[in-house]
Amino acid sequence: MSTLHNIALKNTDNGFTLSFQDRLILSHTVETPCLWIGAGEADIEMFRGNFSIKDKLNEKITLTEATIAAQSAGWAIRFTRGDTVSATLLVGTDKQGRLELKLKNDATSHNRIWLRLAAQPEDHIYGCGEQFSYFDLRGKPFPLWTSEQGVGRNKQTYVTWQADCKENAGGDYYWTFFPQPTFVSTQKYYCHVDNSCYMNFDFSAPEFHELAFWEDNATLRFECAENYVDLLEKLTGLLGRQPELPDWVYDGVTLGIQGGTEVCQQKLDTMRNGGVKVNGIWAQDWSGIRMTSFGKRVMWNWKWNSELYSQLDERIPHWNGEGVQFLSYINPYLASDKDLCEEASRRGYLTKDAHGKDYHVEFGEFYAGVIDLTNPQAYEWYKEVIKKNLIALGCGGWMADFGEYLPTDTFLHNGVSAEIMHNAWPALWAKCNYEALEETGKLGEILFFMRAGYTGSQKHSVMMWAGDQNVDWSLDDGLASVVPAALSLAMTGHGLHHSDIGGYTTLFDMKRSKELLLRWCDFSAFTPMMRTHEGNRPGDNWQFDADAETIAHFARMTTVFTTLKPYIKDAVAQNAKSGLPVMRPLFLHYEDDAQAYTLKYQYLFGRDLLVAPVHEEGRRNWTLYLPQDSWVNAWTGETHRGGEVTVDAPLGKPPVFYRQHSEWADLFDTLRHI
Amino acid sequence: MSTLHNIALKNTDNGFTLSFQDRLILSHTVETPCLWIGAGEADIEMFRGNFSIKDKLNEKITLTEATIAAQSAGWAIRFTRGDTVSATLLVGTDKQGRLELKLKNDATSHNRIWLRLAAQPEDHIYGCGEQFSYFDLRGKPFPLWTSEQGVGRNKQTYVTWQADCKENAGGDYYWTFFPQPTFVSTQKYYCHVDNSCYMNFDFSAPEFHELAFWEDNATLRFECAENYVDLLEKLTGLLGRQPELPDWVYDGVTLGIQGGTEVCQQKLDTMRNGGVKVNGIWAQDWSGIRMTSFGKRVMWNWKWNSELYSQLDERIPHWNGEGVQFLSYINPYLASDKDLCEEASRRGYLTKDAHGKDYHVEFGEFYAGVIDLTNPQAYEWYKEVIKKNLIALGCGGWMADFGEYLPTDTFLHNGVSAEIMHNAWPALWAKCNYEALEETGKLGEILFFMRAGYTGSQKHSVMMWAGDQNVDWSLDDGLASVVPAALSLAMTGHGLHHSDIGGYTTLFDMKRSKELLLRWCDFSAFTPMMRTHEGNRPGDNWQFDADAETIAHFARMTTVFTTLKPYIKDAVAQNAKSGLPVMRPLFLHYEDDAQAYTLKYQYLFGRDLLVAPVHEEGRRNWTLYLPQDSWVNAWTGETHRGGEVTVDAPLGKPPVFYRQHSEWADLFDTLRHI
Structure with missing residues (x-):
């Protein structure tokens, strides 16, 4: 030996x-x-x-x-x-x-x-x-x-x-x-x-x-x-680790809105008038729309569409003055029929097919070229697109979507097989966004969020979102699935995760119910970011402004979220400093508790909050597991020592417990009075 | 070299x-x-x-x-x-x-x-x-x-x-x-x-x-x-090749009936009174029944149940005198809760588990022991069960069901791994039935029919049936699927094939329609045997005696079938002599026709009939392909030289053509007048 x-x-x-x-x-x-x-x-x-x-x-x-x-x-x-x-x-x-x-x-x-x-x-x-x-x-x-x-x-x-x-x-x-x-x-x-x-x-x-x-x-x-x-x-x-989040993230919900400047203004007003704390508007259709059978799709030509979003350039600073960011959208593909793609093609910045011609990917009733991120010039050019068309416009952030679609039969500038580069692609895409912020001095001010990732995303993707959940209660693709997603990412070194409030995929007979939207809102108040999505068929889904009760619900839960701001901010800072994720599996702090290793639908939010989102329809109580500690029910003040407990779980009061002896106990106490 | x-x-x-x-x-x-x-x-x-x-x-x-x-x-x-x-x-x-x-x-x-x-x-x-x-x-x-x-x-x-x-x-x-x-x-x-x-x-x-x-x-x-x-x-x-079929097979339809002697008599009378040619009654529940959620199941204890089938021993010779056979049912498993299984167990004739105990297979809400056909004593004992309980009772035939279920973790008398014996099992099961006929001198008199097979079934399974089609129009599991099944078996050396008229599997929302039953009846008149099945949920299915039109339809098609008796008999004899199957792919006789190699839903029935069963719902005409030859439409007398043709295909007149210069042309001519 x-x-x-x-x-x-x-x-x-x-x-x-x-x-x-x-x-x-x-x-x-x-x-x-x-x-x-x-x-x-x-x-x-x-x-x-x-x-x-x-x-x-x-x-x-x-x-x-x-x-x-x-x-x-x-x-x-x-x-x-x-x-x-x-x-x-x-x-x-x-x-x-x-x-x-x-x-x-x-x-x-x-x-x-x-x-x-x-x-x-x-x-x-x-x-x-x-x-x-x-x-x-x-x-x-x-x-x-x-x-x-x-x-x-x-x-x-x-x-x-x-x-x-x-x-x-x-x-x-x-x-x-x-x-x-x-x-x-x-x-x-x-x-x-x-x-x-x-x-x-x-x-x-x-x-x-x-x-x-x-x-x-x-x-x-x-x-x-x-x-x-x-x-x-x-x-x-x-x-690598994620930097701290922009401070504005903790100030309310980011409203996913589509349809133009005035629709944004109107919905923003409605929500704020209803007492909802709003930190931003996220308008994925800022570059225009394309109708397909899947639903309304974004026009993949990454620049301000001043027809649909008239006077956006003036409205953004106005909103900013009211504490509201404007967030947009981009992905690493360019619609084949539009001018940015034409420019990229002319410059030779698209990935190629076997005959040396531009490779166009079918994305569902339209095609797009793939920007070749292994070509340093293409990479820099795309970074400039971000800087000029998104950052200079005043965007407070954007969804940096996709990254998973690199075909294995396309040919790349760096000569490496696309089969080998396929997994690496999302991290390259993250890096391009990250550097755009870094080089403009906007890290910590602007937020982009991604769904695709790979090794390297820990350092370069500043926030993940859980992608496209169904607008349903299914374990594998509904609300519930977001929790194991966050926890497994946490154990892979990425500690910042959130999801579309209400889910996204609206197909077949699925339609988002009011109850699902409200439960998802409850859950999201105990994640590092609250952001809504209309879904791919907005007309089929219950939306945040659909009735007064829903608006009041968002008012309540954004108040809960903003009340927790100092606590969440502290947890995010720990993540930036030492890689301790914001949403944590229980065994991270209760490693002697065998049961803590088997729980996938509850988590610690920071060190001192335990959250068990209600992920079944029609439930008004919920059973969960508490490890040995002194726990206080955030809504009733009732205390527990540990073990399995069943609690009332009405809408707006998701099962949440705090540690009695937490240094944040006074803050947590105030939740009861919201 | x-x-x-x-x-x-x-x-x-x-x-x-x-x-x-x-x-x-x-x-x-x-x-x-x-x-x-x-x-x-x-x-x-x-x-x-x-x-x-x-x-x-x-x-x-x-x-x-x-x-x-x-x-x-x-x-x-x-x-x-x-x-x-x-x-x-x-x-x-x-x-x-x-x-x-x-x-x-x-x-x-x-x-x-x-x-x-x-x-x-x-x-x-x-x-x-x-x-x-x-x-x-x-x-x-x-x-x-x-x-x-x-x-x-x-x-x-x-x-x-x-x-x-x-x-x-x-x-x-x-x-x-x-x-x-x-x-x-x-x-x-x-x-x-x-x-x-x-x-x-x-x-x-x-x-x-x-x-x-x-x-x-x-x-x-x-x-x-x-x-x-x-x-x-x-x-x-x-x-090996199959022997010729008993002569009675060509004399009409074998009616699948359950429910006891009097039900059989009553349905037989109804059908005969309606002009239907009936060659036999096939009563799979002759040994009694067991109710499960799948439907009525047969009691797997292979002897006459004289309660359900009272006076069957007397009725069989009576029916025989009228040209009607009584067919029963057996398979190579014994219900664990019944006496034959108990006897086999006592004698040590069941296959074993890893601990040397009897192996019992779960068959859907009941268990059964597996008779060890590799044990010569067990094999002989089971053959005796067939001889004593089926042949001596006067059965004109039976369904020799199953054979596919040998589990791979059971242990056999011959010491060969059940994984290796699994495929061989159906042929062993066929051989046991075959020898029971051979040793009692009943080959060519009694008919058993099987669904499971393997190498050896060519010699020992005297008739195949297509197993359990759905009671629907699906290509992969409905009426249509029977044609490639027959043709692929033909190319594997088994030339005798028929199917449950109307299909069998009645689950979920599937219910057999009248149209499906009639189309299946049309098709079966051009196969070597006509036999009906009630399906696993008889009450959900249209049955042969459901209305006067259906009975008349069976009368017509059994007349067609019996009219063809000499022709079919001759084709069956060719199969017995030289392995030329009764249902044949077109390329067997038109090998220079490239299209003949691609057709899977039409076939030659003997040398001189071409059959293209209608296998879609609601159709009243049908398009098919004729190789170059002189073809006569069996119902209209219209002649064709070959190529794609579309013909009227009302119920009762399935697309069938005969060769103009066939030695059987006069016989085929008579079909027009039925």
């Missing part, structure tokens, strides 16, 4: 074990090997961001023999199978002392790797980006590929079946805008993989986790900690 | 080619190899005959090098990959001069084989047992595993989705009761594999067919012919 930098490499009978800070990471014998290599041909089809991914697997070979050679700063392990196939694993530490495993197949024609990490049956696993259906990932495989998250996401639901039949869009439990090859084990280590190829992390087996890579190499990093809070600090030390 | 018995084995640059009678069978080089071996662990779950089958694939290794050694009667080709893995292929002919390829992995731990047969892009492929959705199998993989055929069988239909959600029973295009590793290529050869393991025949690629075997060995046989008729004669020379 030899040890170096906390790594213990031990020869066994016919193999070896590798441990890092006493965690068993690899265990290899001829009979129970840890490494396979192979060759496959990816068969990937995309239809509107929905992917069918198959592997035409040509070979999969167990590497049975392992020969260890010590090197100056670690070891080289050569894995072989007879005299024909081999791969090399370099074991060492990076400059920060993380365990680093570098795998490389000796023949590049072997473009598949399966690595088994040692596991214990009782381990829980969290992370892998934004996971909507599962929080504890143990027991299932998780393919990691950024895509639409699916409509329904559960083959047992009628909505999913309809979406599958109509556009192969129903999705499944692992479909996500923001996958990431990063996970946290309850052995208190994280594992992060540097690559961006298609991967499948399979946590089904009791004794190992099998990580599959569709590439001829992979670099894994591990770090350990004494507790989860420290572990997340280390993880975000590697991945 | 060396040749022997029509086999040409030729060394090429870095490989070889193997041809048989000028058909290229194998082509191997280091870069484009023909053989892979590997190791996997089958993950097979069964729920009521519906299987979820996955392979935990541990290895898949290309065998790149091939070394040929001549042997006394052929060659041994040793395939290797470096110094670690290898397999051997013995090439030779069997006693009948068929090409024989015997593959064997050199390590039994390598329990997977993938073999690529050479193909041409333009080849069509037929067979693989009873295929309901595709007739030409080119372009898709076909897993070969006997199972329920699925309810809906198309993920785009609401029925399939409901069945999937409720019991994982929706199925897919390849689900079938009767799979078989046997196919015919339009290069005019057949390929048959002797094994019974799980296989997947993938005809997707233009240049090869990839055959996957979940076993460490495989034996393939090939034969060629100048035309398809000769080829089927050779194929059935290998597999």
